[in-house]
Amino acid sequence: MSAFVSQSLFWLLSAVAITGALSVLLVRDVMRMALGLGAFLLAVAGFFAYYGFGFLALAELFVYVGGVLVLILFAIMLVHRGPGGAPTLENRLDPLYVVAAFSVSTLLFLMLRPIVAVAGSSGSPGGPAELSALLLGPMLPQFEALGVLLLTGLVTVVLVMGRGERG
Amino acid sequence: MMLLAVACLLFGLGLSGVLVRRDVVAVLASVEVMLGGAMVLLVGLGATLSTARAAEVHGIALMVLVVIAAEAAIGLALLVAVARQMRTTRVDELTEVRG
Numbered sequence: 001m002s003a004f005v006s007q008s009l010f011w012l013l014s015a016v017a018i019t020g021a022l023s024v025l026l027v028r029d030v031m032r033m034a035l036g037l038g039a040f041l042l043a044v045a046g047f048f049a050y051y052g053f054g055f056l057a058l059a060e061l062f063v064y065v066g067g068v069l070v071l072i073l074f075a076i077m078l079v080h081r082g083p084g085g086a087p088t089l090e091n092r093l094d095p096l097y098v099v100a101a102f103s104v105s106t107l108l109f110l111m112l113r114p115i116v117a118v119a120g121s122s123g124s125p126g127g128p129a130e131l132s133a134l135l136l137g138p139m140l141p142q143f144e145a146l147g148v149l150l151l152t153g154l155v156t157v158v159l160v161m162g163r164g165e166r167g
Numbered sequence: 168m169m170l171l172a173v174a175c176l177l178f179g180l181g182l183s184g185v186l187v188r189r190d191v192v193a194v195l196a197s198v199e200v201m202l203g204g205a206m207v208l209l210v211g212l213g214a215t216l217s218t219a220r221a222a223e224v225h226g227i228a229l230m231v232l233v234v235i236a237a238e239a240a241i242g243l244a245l246l247v248a249v250a251r252q253m254r255t256t257r258v259d260e261l262t263e264v265r266g
Contacts, residue, residue: 010169014169014173017177017207018173018176018177018180020200021180021181021184021200021204022180024180024181024184024193024196024199025180025183025184025187025188025197025200030190030192030193033192033193033196037196037199037200040199040203041199041203044203044206044207047207047210048228051211051213051214052214052221053210053213053214053225053228055229056210056225056228056229059229059232060232063232063233063236064199067236068199068239068240071239071240071243072192072195072196074243075192075243078247078250079192079247079250089188089189089190089192090189090190091187091188091189092186092187092188094187097183097186097187098183098186098187100186101180101182101183101185101186102179102183104178104182105175105176105178105179106179108175108178109171109172109175112171112175113168113171115212116168116170116171116212130218130222130225131222131225131226131229133222134222134225139226142226142230146230146233146234149233149237150233150237153237153238153240153241154240156244157240157241157244160241160244160245160248161244161247161248163248
């Protein structure tokens with residue numbers, strides 16, 4: 001990939017991600033906000049693929065765009081049921097919150113800048129073969145713990161929803 | 168360096184959403200934006216490492232992805248349960264934590 005195409009792709013992905021994030025922040029219509037979140041998640045998956053993490057990009061697509069986003073849409077449909085018109089989202093109209101948030105992100109930028117400055121520019125993350133060798137080798141305990149965590153999360157969701165139905 | 172700027176901007180937009188939004192669904196979506204920004208930075212920096220180290224970053228990022236998905240599922244389940252009981256999803260009105 002030539003440098004121009006690579007740079008253009010980076011900026012295109014950045015633009016889509018920032019637009020999606022802005023729509024999550026600003027849009028009042030709840031379904032449009034969900035669509036903006038979808039665009040953001042697609043751009044994040046694009047970033048993963050751009051940096052050579054193909055398996056991670058696919059996982060992001062399946063888990064987020066195919067799973068979490070659909071879950072959010074279901075939650076919106078379950079929760080935002082009202083008699084009058086389309087549900088809207090409101091913001092606290094206080095610029096201090098935004099100033100505080102961007103102060104934190106500016107601090108993060110200043111703190112991480114020396115680390116990023118010494119990072120190289122070459123490297124290949126490898127494919128699913130390297131990843132599976134790692135997950136079923138040195139990182140096997142963490143991988144198993146992740147399975148237990150997911151199972152715990154599943155049981156928690158069932159318990160929470162069951163209690164909500166009885167209540 | 169542009170990657171860091173974009174990731175920090177995404178993180179800032181997500182944090183603004185967490186602080187500014189009044190609806191729990193939008194707050195959860197903003198948390199996803201924050202985590203997405205952090206993941207982009209993690210992966211972008213991981214791509215600059217050697218193949219072995221980058222594979223480790225690949226594994227760590229995959230695990231973080233799964234944890235975030237579990238967090239989102241539990242958060243949405245809590246949201247639906249709270250909305251059923253309290254009849255609201257506005258964070259200003261959800262001020263009590265009871266068992």
